[in-house]
Amino acid sequence: MVKSWKWLDPFANFFGAIVGGFYKIPGTHGIKSLLHGTWPLGHPLHPMVTDLTIGGYTATIALDIVYVITRNLALPQAADFLIVASFLTSLASIVSGLTDWNETIDEERRTGMLHGLLMVVASVGFFVSIWLRLHGVADQRDPAVWLALVSWAILIVSSFFGGEMVFAYGTEVNRQAWSEPPTKWERLDVYESSLEDRKPVVGKTKSGFAVFVVKLDDKIYAMGNTCTHAGGPLNEGKWVGADRCEIQCPWHASRFCVKDAKVHGGPATFSEVRFQTRAADGRVEVRAI
Ligand code: FES
Numbered sequence: 240m241v242k243s244w245k246w247l248d249p250f251a252n253f254f255g256a257i258v259g260g261f262y263k264i265p266g267t268h269g270i271k272s273l274l275h276g277t278w279p280l281g282h283p284l285h286p287m288v289t290d291l292t293i294g295g296y297t298a299t300i301a302l303d304i305v306y307v308i309t310r311n312l313a314l315p316q317a318a319d320f321l322i323v324a325s326f327l328t329s330l331a332s333i334v335s336g337l338t339d340w341n342e343t344i345d346e347e348r349r350t351g352m353l354h355g356l357l358m359v360v361a362s363v364g365f366f367v368s369i370w371l372r373l374h375g376v377a378d379q380r381d382p383a384v385w386l387a388l389v390s391w392a393i394l395i396v397s398s399f400f401g402g403e404m405v406f407a408y409g410t411e412v413n414r415q416a417w418s419e420p421p422t423k424w425e426r427l428d429v430y431e432s433s434l435e436d437r438k439p440v441v442g443k444t445k446s447g448f449a450v451f452v453v454k455l456d457d458k459i460y461a462m463g464n465t466c467t468h469a470g471g472p473l474n475e476g477k478w479v480g481a482d483r484c485e486i487q488c489p490w491h492a493s494r495f496c497v498k499d500a501k502v503h504g505g506p507a508t509f510s511e512v513r514f515q516t517r518a519a520d521g522r523v524e525v526r527a528i
Pocket of ligand 1 (some may be wrong): 489
């Protein structure tokens with residue numbers, strides 16, 4: 240359905256220009272890694288903060304409804320605290336979500352844009368509800384409660400499309416999650432003598448796992464070749480970093496250290512599978528560690 244909603248594209252272009260433009264500013268690399276969850280979490284940040292936001296708003300609505308039914312004057316204070324706290328966590332949800340979304344394409348991008356636009360509408364509703372609660376007089380409490388309820392309904396619809404991003408398109412899902420690298424020594428069709436410094440080659444295991452093999456300063460290193468972010472081919476990336484031991488994915492510029500297979504820069508948040516290497520009969524053998 241969302242696939243054909245081209246009216247979302249101008250919004251996507253607008254937000255894409257803002258987010259992409261911001262991350263082109265020198266020195267923002269650390270902020271990007273933080274918001275993806277690459278550092279220090281090593282796990283996507285967005286789903287963690289959205290859980291806080293949705294849970295907080297839902298608890299607010301529950302307290303509001305009980306208040307409307309019982310008129311128990313102890314409840315509004317707790318509801319007001321929760322809605323303000325949820326609004327604050329929603330700011331982290333929005334910026335982390337936009338950071339993840341900016342690395343998407345096509346249908347995934349449109350679905351993410353719809354998710355984001357609905358979240359913006361819900362957030363404006365919650366903000367006005369907070370304003371009414373904090374600045375309004377007693378007879379404005381009911382409009383504030385109903386406005387929060389409508390905003391919550393929009394939030395739930397938005398969450399549906401957020402879930403669609405993960406479950407239908409695999410946004411930020413580890414692309415190596417289902418792979419089965421060998422844990423026993425396995426010989427690759429890669430000859431030790433054919434390896435040249437910093438010229439990666441791809442070897443395949445019996446199960447079809449693609450292994451990035453490279454010679455670096457006379458040592459052979461190996462790790463997964465499929466980028467954990469969205470499946471980019473790491474052997475086509477370029478060398479970066481002070482001692483040129485990091486490979487940068489050609490698709491969205493995630494960086495992996497070839498020596499320990501750890502992710503050093505997002506959007507990827509998961510490290511690569513790391514292999515031990517040895518040479519036997521002139522060929523390279525690997526086993527996952
Ligand atoms: S596929 Fe996105 S950074 Fe590699």
